[in-house]
Amino acid sequence: xxxxxxxxxEVKKPGESLRISCKASGYNFPNLWIGWVRQxxxxxxxxxxxxxxxxxxxxxxxxxxxxVTISADTSIDTVYLQWSSLKASDTAMYYCARHASYLTDYWxxxxxxxxxx
Amino acid sequence: xxxxxxSPDSLAVSLGERATVNCKSSQSVLDSSINKxxxxxxxxxxxxxxxxxxxxxxxxxxxxxxxFSGSGSGTDFTLTISSLxxxxxxVYYCQQYHKTPLTFGGGTKVEIK
Numbered sequence: 001x002x003x004x005x006x007x008x009x010e011v012k013k014p015g016e017s018l019r020i021s022c023k024a025s026g027y028n029f030p031n032l033w034i035g036w037v038r039q040x041x042x043x044x045x046x047x048x049x050x051x052x053x054x055x056x057x058x059x060x061x062x063x064x065x066x067x068v069t070i071s072a073d074t075s076i077d078t079v080y081l082q083w084s085s086l087k088a089s090d091t092a093m094y095y096c097a098r099h100a101s102y103l104t105d106y107w108x109x110x111x112x113x114x115x116x117x
Numbered sequence: 118x119x120x121x122x123x124s125p126d127s128l129a130v131s132l133g134e135r136a137t138v139n140c141k142s143s144q145s146v147l148d149s150s151i152n153k154x155x156x157x158x159x160x161x162x163x164x165x166x167x168x169x170x171x172x173x174x175x176x177x178x179x180x181x182x183x184x185f186s187g188s189g190s191g192t193d194f195t196l197t198i199s200s201l202x203x204x205x206x207x208v209y210y211c212q213q214y215h216k217t218p219l220t221f222g223g224g225t226k227v228e229i230k
Binding site: 037044045046047049050059060061062063095099101102103104105106107108109110 | 118155157159161166167168169172210212214215217218219220221222223224
């Protein structure tokens, strides 16, 4: 059974750094794209980017390029989403999602990130 | 980027009646070499992650009730619920997975009238 288990909710201040995680199980992690989708409270879904863990090839949405970093650790089948300097506008639910040939087929439970002074 | 436009933003349908959600892409998501439309539909209920309903525009994911159907090709797509049930209250999103950046429609909220 495919499972994506994300790290817990975070409360941070503007300017702080953060890394959230998503541990995958039930499939061959290195061989499928996996990435992140943002959902601001009450709003729609925004695709952020994906990584191919086998060779770390990464594709970002232009809307998020340069503001976040997606990485993966194949030794523990985990993908990360990282910010070096958070903004209040980063407050959102973040979902990790497996992509089978770009089709987003399995989703994690979500990690709520709140950025507030 | 491929822009996905859904309509309507919301709709209210009586139990047992038909609900129709439309999705239009700014460019074709059909790969004519394999005759596949790279279009997916998702259902999101409050407090839950999205759930895949359809891929290749009309292939139903395992376990999705057959009152749900997906259709369309090229740039115009439709999700139909033939007989709305209470458990179908949700927001529905289309997404193209033809080219990165992958893009979602703005969502359509389906409610009971």
